[in-house]
Amino acid sequence: MKYVDEFRNGELARKLTASIAGEALNGHRYELMEFCGGHTHAISRYGLGDLLPHGVNMIHGPGCPVCVLPIGRIDLAIALALEHRVTLCSYGDCLRVPASHGLSLLKAKAQGADVRMVYSISDALQLAQKNPQQQVVFLAIGFETTTPPTAVAVKQADALGLMNFSVLCNHVLTPAAMLAILANQAGERLHGFVGPAHVSTVIGSRPYETFAFDHGKPVVIAGFEPLDVLQAILMLLRQINTGRAEVENEFTRAVTPDGNRKAQTLMDEVFELRDSFEWRGLGTIPHSALKLRQRYVRFDAETRFGLEYRTVPDNKGCECGAILRGEKRPQECKIFGTACTPDNPVGSCMVSAEGACAAHYTYGLKNRFQRRERRGAENAEKIQE
Amino acid sequence: MCLAVPSRIEQIIDGETAIVDFGGVRKQISLALVDDVAVGDYVIVHVGFALQKLDEDEAERTLALFAKMGSTECA
Ligand code: SF4
Numbered sequence: 213m214k215y216v217d218e219f220r221n222g223e224l225a226r227k228l229t230a231s232i233a234g235e236a237l238n239g240h241r242y243e244l245m246e247f248c249g250g251h252t253h254a255i256s257r258y259g260l261g262d263l264l265p266h267g268v269n270m271i272h273g274p275g276c277p278v279c280v281l282p283i284g285r286i287d288l289a290i291a292l293a294l295e296h297r298v299t300l301c302s303y304g305d306c307l308r309v310p311a312s313h314g315l316s317l318l319k320a321k322a323q324g325a326d327v328r329m330v331y332s333i334s335d336a337l338q339l340a341q342k343n344p345q346q347q348v349v350f351l352a353i354g355f356e357t358t359t360p361p362t363a364v365a366v367k368q369a370d371a372l373g374l375m376n377f378s379v380l381c382n383h384v385l386t387p388a389a390m391l392a393i394l395a396n397q398a399g400e401r402l403h404g405f406v407g408p409a410h411v412s413t414v415i416g417s418r419p420y421e422t423f424a425f426d427h428g429k430p431v432v433i434a435g436f437e438p439l440d441v442l443q444a445i446l447m448l449l450r451q452i453n454t455g456r457a458e459v460e461n462e463f464t465r466a467v468t469p470d471g472n473r474k475a476q477t478l479m480d481e482v483f484e485l486r487d488s489f490e491w492r493g494l495g496t497i498p499h500s501a502l503k504l505r506q507r508y509v510r511f512d513a514e515t516r517f518g519l520e521y522r523t524v525p526d527n528k529g530c531e532c533g534a535i536l537r538g539e540k541r542p543q544e545c546k547i548f549g550t551a552c553t554p555d556n557p558v559g560s561c562m563v564s565a566e567g568a569c570a571a572h573y574t575y576g577l578k579n580r581f582q583r584r585e586r587r588g589a590e591n592a593e594k595i596q597e
Numbered sequence: 598m599c600l601a602v603p604s605r606i607e608q609i610i611d612g613e614t615a616i617v618d619f620g621g622v623r624k625q626i627s628l629a630l631v632d633d634v635a636v637g638d639y640v641i642v643h644v645g646f647a648l649q650k651l652d653e654d655e656a657e658r659t660l661a662l663f664a665k666m667g668s669t670e671c672a
Contacts, residue, residue: 213620215603215639215651224663231666303644332645334627354644361646364629413641413649439663446666465656466641466649475630475648 215465219437225263228442233265235449242268244448245538246406247390249276249566250436256571258438268445271398272568274389274494274536275408277354278305279560279567282492283524285382286311288514289351292380293317293325296517299343301328301336302351303358305564310557312524317351333365333379340369340377349513351380356414359383359502360475363482366504366511378513381503384489386411387419388500392491394427398538404448406441407433409463416471417461424457435463482508490523492560493536530559535568542569549573603639603651617642 236242246252252272255261261270274280286309293300300317307317307329321327326346330336333350340348352362362379369377386408393399407420412433420431430451434444444462451458461467482505489501504512513519526532530552531545542548542561552558554570561569604617604624615628617640627646628634640647 213602214605215656218660228663228666332627334645357643357648360630360648361627361644364627364646410641410643410648440659443659443663443666462659465652465659472630472649474632478630 216437219435219439220258221439224439225258225442228439228446229263232263232268232442232446232449235446235453236265236268237453238267240267242403242449242452243271243401244269244404244406244445245271245273245393245402246441247273247275247386248406248408248411248436249279249564249568249571250409251406251434251441252276252568253566253571254436254438254441256575259575260438260441263442264445268449270406270445271402271538272535272541273393273405273538274491275355275386275411276561276564276566276568277358277384278309278564279532279536280384280389280491280493281306281309281353281382281560282490283311283526284490284522285380286317287524288519288521289317289349289380290315290320290325291519292349292513292517293320293327294323296347297326298347298349298517299326299328299339300349300351301330301333301339303331303353304329306351306353308557308563309560310527333361337365337368337374337377340374341372344376347376347378349378349380349517351382353382355384355386355408355411356479357410359479359483360414360472363475363478366482366508367478369511370508375510378511378516379504380513380519381483383483383502384491385500385502386415387422388497389491389494390420390423392494392497392500393538394423394429396494396537396539402429402538403452404430404432404457406444406448407431407459409434409436409440409466412461412463412467412471414472414475417459417467417469418471420459424459428457430457430460432460433463433467435466481505490521491536492526493533527558532559532561532569535561542572543576545569604642606634606636606638606640606647609634609636615647617647 336350432444432447434440483502485499486501488498490496534540557563561567608616631647639651
């Protein structure tokens with residue numbers, strides 16, 4: 213597949229890892245955070261962590277939209293479905309996130325709620341058009357990648373004069389989360405960021421300049437393929453070793469300094485900043501999320517149904533908060549892979565393929581199995597000799 | 598959710614919608630967020646919307662950079 217296969221070339225990957233090994237200074241520690249769940253997924257899937265030399269550590273960031281949604285927000289969606297009897301639509305992963313009282317949207321569906329998994333917000337809009345008697349609410353989540361599609365849908369609903377469509381808005385902002393990470397204990401020991409791929413196609417590379425210039429943390433924006441990630445790590449090491457802190461862009465095939473202006477204009481037209489928003493793991497962060505502007509407030513489900521947000525603590529055994537802050541690794545959670553698995557998630561990080569726990573569980577096991585098989589084959593060869 | 602692959606525009610239905618080839622699967626997507634895309638272009642598709650067009654020249658440059666950065670004499 214074009215733009216995919218050539219960025220997964222094994223030969224080049226070996227050369228890049230050799231360069232990384234050559235660049236890493238002996239006895240030096242490089243603590244690098246990949247902000248995006250997409251990168252976390254790539255690192256786990258291709259076992260990139262194992263290819264890195266001693267001293268180069270990848271720390272998973274909070275850039276997984278499903279993971280950072282706190283329980284209280286899912287509870288609102290469940291209340292809409294169970295009590296207000298709306299048709300609740302959302303992206304697949306959201307339906308499995310554990311909420312209060314042992315519920316999830318999927319379990320609410322089993323209790324008779326009308327919960328639908330959709331691929332796109334456009335599907336929810338169509339559903340509303342076809343069923344004018346039924347209130348349809350879209351549980352909107354995500355960073356700056358899913359926000360422009362929500363803006364388009366809200367404008368369409370407005371143009372169509374739809375009275376039975378609204379959005380439970382949970383759109384959050386990447387730079388605000390990066391700032392929150394730096395304010396945390398894990399942030400201090402970070403030496404640089406692998407910057408988001410798809411988020412940056414929308415917001416561009418400029419919004420990261422503050423992290424380089426004001427916080428002294430190099431940022432290299434990278435694509436989601438394994439060679440992209442390796443190249444970004446190499447570029448980060450070179451910045452760190454030469455004492456530079458800049459924003460560099462490895463993903464120039466899709467990211468420009470200014471990003472997608474059309475998408476930004478649409479977002480700005482439809483959304484405004486919330487004063488504050490609660491994130492899982494990162495706490496309440498000022499100006500870190502969006503809500504609908506007054507002009508579009510009739511499409512805001514929180515207003516339409518008079519919803520009140522309530523903070524709900526995470527499950528006691530769950531370490532998602534510390535993992536999202538970059539303080540812990542999935543394996544450090546006591547119930548990782550035992551009581552908590554992708555089939556039966558206890559925390560949100562085990563739900564989506566971009567969640568750190570799910571990525572480690574799925575690919576950690578597989579990679580270990582493959583390594584064992586390889587070792588087994590090598591041993592078998594030796595035995596035959 | 599973020600794990601989209603670049604898709605090739607197969608057909609533009611009207612200014613706002615297109616059919617893409619998603620690694621063998623044909624899918625209808627919205628073009629509301631991008632300008633100037635044509636059949637044959639590759640776009641990053643996210644939750645049913647094209648987010649950005651891929652730049653072929655830049656992709657070539659990045660691949661050339663891998664080869665260069667990955668070579669030992671440059672290290
Ligand atoms: S393993 Fe499960 S419970 Fe533990 S941190 Fe990960 S998601 Fe939370």
